[in-house]
Amino acid sequence: MRWLWILFSPWALAANPIAGAGEFYRFTDEHGRPQISHTIPPQAVAGGYQILDSRLFVIHTVAPELTPAEQLARDQAQAAQALAEQRARQDQALLDRFPSVADVEAAAASEMDRLQLQVDIQEKTLEIQQQSLAALQRKAAREERDGAVQPETLNAITTQRNAVEKASGALAKRRQLHADLAALYAARKARVQTLTQR
Secondary structure, eight states: OHHHHHHHSHHHHHHOTTGGGSOEEEEEOTTSOEEEESSOOHHHHTTOEEEEOTTOOEEEEEOOOOOHHHHHHHHHHHHHHHHHHHHHHHHHHHHHHOSSHHHHHHHHHHHHHHHHHHHHHHHHHHHHHHHHHHHHHHHHHHHHHHTOOOHHHHHHHHHHHHHHHHHHHHHHHHHHHHHHHHHHHHHHHHHHHHHHTO
């Protein structure tokens, strides 16, 4: 066995002209002993290894395979890093747009006023539609007292009810947008305040 050690020892490989013809692998065998060879056993690959040139200089290192727990820890760390980088980009974009809390407040006031105007207009639209529906319903009541409700009146009531529902839905959307915008600017204001106080 002594001749095998001499053949595959680093000094023997460096001095052996035949060994200098190709690359070598440095790995740890199943007994924990370092080995150098032209080939690497399949069972040693998972433990990681190095590829050496003919002068036994390391030209590439293959890391050991990770255990499931190590893979999970790595993935979690990478996800946390990606999240932190994303948050940093978002924070910078926020500060580029709103350098101060006052800038957030000014933008919020402008957009909230614009959206509130839309809410007011939609409320008035709904009120008009409801009044038109009420007038048609009074007309139908008069026609019924006179004998029978005219088909065109019933059709008009159906159409007007649809208009009321549409206006009501549009108003609900405008109000929700208003609430969402208020929440958005409240969050922006809090974040800018935190970032500018660091």
